[in-house]
Amino acid sequence: xxxxxxxxxxxxxxxxxxxxxxxxxxxxxxxxxxxxxxxxxxxxxxxxxxxxxxxxxxxxxxxx
Numbered sequence: 001x002x003x004x005x006x007x008x009x010x011x012x013x014x015x016x017x018x019x020x021x022x023x024x025x026x027x028x029x030x031x032x033x034x035x036x037x038x039x040x041x042x043x044x045x046x047x048x049x050x051x052x053x054x055x056x057x058x059x060x061x062x063x064x
Contacts, residue, residue, distance in 0.1 A: 030051075
């Protein structure tokens with residue numbers, strides 16, 4: 001006899017609804033909340049600039 005993994009129902013409130021994606025659509029890997037938390041922390045600002053430089057393919061030490 002199999003034992004249930006969860007003994008209570010799973011709440012679907014605030015859950016991400018999975019839908020069919022078009023070819024040009026992509027699932028976000030990071031959330032705006034994550035960036036907000038990182039930008040409000042002084043020690044993590046360099047990490048954010050590093051991520052953005054990778055995404056934008058720009059040198060993070062060069063001023064634009």
